[in-house]
Amino acid sequence: MFEERRLYGSTTRREAPADQASVRRSNLGLVLRHLRDAGPRSRARIAQDTGLNKATVSSLVAELADRRLISAGDVDRAGSVGRPGLIVHLDGRGVCGVGVELNVDYVAILVLDLQGTVLVEHRVALDVPELGAERTLDEVARLVREAMAAAEARGAVPVGLTVAVPGLVRSVDGVATYAPNLGWRDVAVLDGLRARVDLDCPVRVENDANLSAIAEWAMGPEARTPDLVYLTGEVGVGGGLIVDGRLLRGAGGLSGEVGHTSLGDPELVCGCGRRGCWETVVGLTALLRAAADPDDPVHDHGRDLETRLAELAARADAGDERTLAALTQVGTALGTGAAVLINVFNPQVVLLGGYFAVLGRFLTEPMAAELRQRVFGPDLAGARIVLSTLGFTAAVRGGAHVALESVFDDPTLVPATGDDGASPAVGS
Known part of the structure; x- marks a missing residue:
C-alpha cells in the first residue's frame, strides 16, 4: 500500500471519514506529490505506484493538467501493450513559494516554482541588531515586494511566504518571542509584514534551523535521510532534528536550541544572557573573536558574510597561524557538542550548514578527532x-518549500483554466 509521509508539521496522512470532495483533493495531492518525488510517470505507472485505479488516475491527471500543475511529455513505449500512453511530469511554473530569512548579518529572499526552479534570489548585508525590528521589517518588506513583482512578471503567482527567524518563534501568530542574537523579544513579524506588504497568500514564521533541516531533507545532498541532524553555522547555532522522517518540534515547538546547551566556556556570556552556552565557542562570533582583532574588516556586519568568510579561508590557506588555531579550536568544540547529539539521537547524518559548511575543510578534521573520543558507539555510531x-x-529554500506545501496538500487552490484551450493536453 502506498504510504505518504509529510515532513512539515510532523504529520502522517491518516485514514479518516471524509466527503467526496475531500477525498478528491487528497488524491490530487497524492498524485502531484508522487510526480514530484518519483519523477515523470505514465498514468498506468502512477496507478500502479499509488494503488489508485486507472480510471481515477486518468481523471486526476486531467484535472491537474487543467490547473497547469502537470503537463505531458514523451510517449511511454517501454513495455506498452496497445496504444502507448504519454509520460506526465510536474509543471507548476505558474505558482511559486517565497522564503525569507532574517539573521544577524543579513536578510535574504528566495522564490521557487513548483518544480524547484529558483526564480528570484537576493541577499542584503545588514546589521539587524543595530537596525532594530521596525527598520529591519521595512527592508524585508521592500525585498518581498521586489521579489514578488519579479516572480509575477514571469507568470508565477505566490501561494505562500515563510519567514525564517533565528530564535524562538510562536508559529500560531507569527511572533518572534525571543531571538537573542537579533536583540528581539515579542516581535510581531507576521503582523508587521502584513502591515507593510499587500500579501494575498498565507504567511508563516518559523525557526531558521527547522526550515534549514526541511530544505536539506527535501533537496539537499542527503535528501530523504530519515534520521538527520542539521547544525546552523551562524552567529547563533541552532539544530534542526529529523527523526524517522519527521521534523522533531517538541511539545511546544521549541526543540532544536542546541546552541544553548551548557557545553561552552563558563566565562563567556552568550547572546541569550547566560554563560557557557555551546554557541559561545562554536558560533561565528567565537570564530571571529579568536581569528581577528576587533577592528579587522572580517568583523564588519555591513559587509557580505561570504566575502568575510572567503578572507578567513584565504588566510588559512596562506598558513596564518592565528586563523588556523581559531579554526582548530572551533572544530574541536564542534565535535564536543555533535558527539552529544549523536549519542542521544543516533542520526545517520550530521549536516553542517552556514559558515560550518563554507569553512568545513578546516573544521572537519579536528571535529572528527573529538568525535572519535566522545561518541559511545563504534564508528561514530x-x-x-x-x-x-x-x-x-x-533556510530560505526550506521556507519556500514549506510555502509550496499548500499546493501539494490541496491542488484545487490553483484555479483551473476552464475551457479556454490554454491548458496542456494529456493523452492516454
Missing part, C-alpha cells in the same frame, strides 16, 4: 559528517 551544499540559502 554509524553517523556521517556531511557539509551542506545549500550554503546560506538553506
Whole structure:
C-alpha cells in the first residue's frame, strides 16, 4: 500500500471519514506529490505506484493538467501493450513559494516554482541588531515586494511566504518571542509584514534551523535521510532534528536550541544572557573573536558574510597561524557538542550548514578527532559528517518549500483554466 509521509508539521496522512470532495483533493495531492518525488510517470505507472485505479488516475491527471500543475511529455513505449500512453511530469511554473530569512548579518529572499526552479534570489548585508525590528521589517518588506513583482512578471503567482527567524518563534501568530542574537523579544513579524506588504497568500514564521533541516531533507545532498541532524553555522547555532522522517518540534515547538546547551566556556556570556552556552565557542562570533582583532574588516556586519568568510579561508590557506588555531579550536568544540547529539539521537547524518559548511575543510578534521573520543558507539555510531551544499540559502529554500506545501496538500487552490484551450493536453 502506498504510504505518504509529510515532513512539515510532523504529520502522517491518516485514514479518516471524509466527503467526496475531500477525498478528491487528497488524491490530487497524492498524485502531484508522487510526480514530484518519483519523477515523470505514465498514468498506468502512477496507478500502479499509488494503488489508485486507472480510471481515477486518468481523471486526476486531467484535472491537474487543467490547473497547469502537470503537463505531458514523451510517449511511454517501454513495455506498452496497445496504444502507448504519454509520460506526465510536474509543471507548476505558474505558482511559486517565497522564503525569507532574517539573521544577524543579513536578510535574504528566495522564490521557487513548483518544480524547484529558483526564480528570484537576493541577499542584503545588514546589521539587524543595530537596525532594530521596525527598520529591519521595512527592508524585508521592500525585498518581498521586489521579489514578488519579479516572480509575477514571469507568470508565477505566490501561494505562500515563510519567514525564517533565528530564535524562538510562536508559529500560531507569527511572533518572534525571543531571538537573542537579533536583540528581539515579542516581535510581531507576521503582523508587521502584513502591515507593510499587500500579501494575498498565507504567511508563516518559523525557526531558521527547522526550515534549514526541511530544505536539506527535501533537496539537499542527503535528501530523504530519515534520521538527520542539521547544525546552523551562524552567529547563533541552532539544530534542526529529523527523526524517522519527521521534523522533531517538541511539545511546544521549541526543540532544536542546541546552541544553548551548557557545553561552552563558563566565562563567556552568550547572546541569550547566560554563560557557557555551546554557541559561545562554536558560533561565528567565537570564530571571529579568536581569528581577528576587533577592528579587522572580517568583523564588519555591513559587509557580505561570504566575502568575510572567503578572507578567513584565504588566510588559512596562506598558513596564518592565528586563523588556523581559531579554526582548530572551533572544530574541536564542534565535535564536543555533535558527539552529544549523536549519542542521544543516533542520526545517520550530521549536516553542517552556514559558515560550518563554507569553512568545513578546516573544521572537519579536528571535529572528527573529538568525535572519535566522545561518541559511545563504534564508528561514530554509524553517523556521517556531511557539509551542506545549500550554503546560506538553506533556510530560505526550506521556507519556500514549506510555502509550496499548500499546493501539494490541496491542488484545487490553483484555479483551473476552464475551457479556454490554454491548458496542456494529456493523452492516454
